[in-house]
Amino acid sequence: MKVIRTIAGMRQEIKQYRIEHPAGVIGFVPTMGYLHGGHESLIHRARQEADLVVLSIFVNPLQFGPNEDFERYPRDEERDLRIAAEAGADLVFIPKVQEMYPREVLTTVQVRKITERLCGASRPGHFDGVCTVVSKLFHIVGPDRAYFGMKDAQQVAVIMQMVQDLNIPVEIVPCPTMREADGLALSSRNVYLNEEERRQAVVLYQALEAADEYIHTQQGGTCEELREMIRQKIQMAPLADIDYIEIVTFPGLEPLPDRVKIAGTLQQQPVLAALAVRFGSTRLIDNRLWTAKGGLV
Amino acid sequence: MKVIRTIAGMRQEIKQYRIEHPAGVIGFVPTMGYLHGGHESLIHRARQEADLVVLSIFVNPLQFGPNEDFERYPRDEERDLRIAAEAGADLVFIPKVQEMYPREVLTTVQVRKITERLCGASRPGHFDGVCTVVSKLFHIVGPDRAYFGMKDAQQVAVIMQMVQDLNIPVEIVPCPTMREADGLALSSRNVYLNEEERRQAVVLYQALEAADEYIHTQQGGTCEELREMIRQKIQMAPLADIDYIEIVTFPGLEPLPDRVKIAGTLQQQPVLAALAVRFGSTRLIDNRLWTAKGGLV
Known part of the structure; x- marks a missing residue:
């Protein structure tokens, strides 16, 4: 090399x-x-x-x-x-x-x-x-x-x-995003986290996993419901300070209206749930992409 | 082809x-x-x-x-x-x-x-x-x-x-800029000019020629004097409506202060006189570049 x-x-x-x-x-x-x-x-x-x-x-x-x-x-x-x-x-x-x-x-x-x-x-x-x-x-x-x-x-x-x-x-x-054993997305910034922040940071992954299950089980779920569900999951970590939780199209990143049904949108274009959350002074991001066929883009 | x-x-x-x-x-x-x-x-x-x-x-x-x-x-x-x-x-x-x-x-x-x-x-x-x-x-x-x-x-x-x-x-x-027999810089926009505008448009070239002579004879000339000399030449064409006449460095295009002596500046960097002048609804540009050694850039 x-x-x-x-x-x-x-x-x-x-x-x-x-x-x-x-x-x-x-x-x-x-x-x-x-x-x-x-x-x-x-x-x-x-x-x-x-x-x-x-x-x-x-x-x-x-x-x-x-x-x-x-x-x-x-x-x-x-x-x-x-x-x-x-x-x-x-x-x-x-x-x-x-x-x-x-x-x-x-x-x-x-x-x-x-x-x-x-x-x-x-x-x-x-x-x-x-x-x-x-x-x-x-x-x-x-x-x-x-x-x-x-x-x-x-x-x-x-x-x-x-x-x-x-x-x-x-x-x-x-x-694809690579993750630690507990699900935290790998990032060079993870070294900034102290022990307690690191422990709680896994909530991003858990919220996205819950979102995934929600999308696969709640066929009638709306964009707003999905976002609020993610918010509630993340707020269970006391140190989590949410910067944004957004449900958008990919790769256009157009925000989806609150009332729109996720299942219907997915038939037309990929949907991305994107998060940015602070733990102390460290800002972490994570996301999940859903496509009609299950592929990456 | x-x-x-x-x-x-x-x-x-x-x-x-x-x-x-x-x-x-x-x-x-x-x-x-x-x-x-x-x-x-x-x-x-x-x-x-x-x-x-x-x-x-x-x-x-x-x-x-x-x-x-x-x-x-x-x-x-x-x-x-x-x-x-x-x-x-x-x-x-x-x-x-x-x-x-x-x-x-x-x-x-x-x-x-x-x-x-x-x-x-x-x-x-x-x-x-x-x-x-x-x-x-x-x-x-x-x-x-x-x-x-x-x-x-x-x-x-x-x-x-x-x-x-x-x-x-x-x-x-x-x-290098290519020119008509009388000196007008070739431009696709020259076709917009009517007969009288075309006749007067040669003043841009004449002003730049005069500027060239000024620089080679008036060793003590300032930026302001050069610009005003160009302006007077161009204003001799009644249809000429000046957009700008600027004396700047090249290729940095930094404006030179009014009092600065052209000869001294030229020892350090190329000097550009750049003009934009309207004839009727047609906007023409032209310029002259001077370098210490006489080359293009």
């Missing part, structure tokens, strides 16, 4: 690879590092489907708000490189902030509407930062496919929209 | 070309059609430097304001194809609006600061439209080099900024 720290170096590697393997498929896994089983599953998937697997590790300042956790976001390059090598990455791109943003950022990629709801509402500018850096990384790596975890379902939807609208020649591959 | 009307068709051509010519250089000339000698010179330049020359013809609605001339912008596909073939294009991409924008445009590429002055001030949103469509075209065609005329100097500066900031793997090649 090769570690590359400059844009020029990365371009050179890819250029050389393309000349030597004109029909080779490049799979790309962009991450902010502090790798966990979710990232590993993305690398494994890329390893299965691509000939060259590129991983990037970059904590992107542009997608953090001024009062967010950019400075304290967990970093451990040595451990990340060990995990990346074991999972099967061929190239790891680890640029410094100065390499990615050598001067004032004048150019941004912006996606309207689907960025304004859910996490976009409580994190203004977040998805501009995500789109801008992902677009830069796509231009540097030039992958055929890029792998993203569905834990960040809105991010997947936004990136799919950007790629489609700007005709970026990359296939976006959404991959 | 092959004419291609779909994005999928264009991608297929380029993919095939890249497989057959892994070291081939693709040169790209994006235009809005109604081709004139300026476009021809871009195609000739691409022909000299590239192995495959791709021309696009697309009147991009996204870069026209609601009260601008999108509907009446001149179009003549048959003539364009004849000129393109004679000038040496290999592929011509002519998508319909529906092909480029099949649904509501949610994603845009925005460049701040250098888009806010000059034409950006009187055409809000114009450069967002330019950046978005050029980024789409770059993703569809995947060129190694792209050729732009310096008549639209601000457009060149904005696209260079976008390409640099987003790491788009395309080399931007600015090319």
